[in-house]
Amino acid sequence: MHQILTAALGSFLASLGFGVLFNIRQKSKLFVAGLIGGAGGFVYELLLVLHASDL
Structure with a gap:
């Protein structure tokens, strides 16, 4: 869960x-x-954590 929240925060900051x-x-x-x-x-x-395809 920590990985998901870190990625969301990083995406937020990158978009800003x-x-x-x-x-x-x-x-x-x-x-x-x-x-x-x-x-x-x-x-x-x-979706990556749930093993969905990243294509």
Whole structure:
């Protein structure tokens, strides 16, 4: 479980970083982009733990 949460946090921070890099002006949109990235990382790691294919 720790691995999944760490990956979700990393994806959240990476999405925030790309949002800053590409100059998203509104902070609310920047936070939403981070949440979506974190959710994607969470789902990806969860499926890997459940032995789903990563293709």
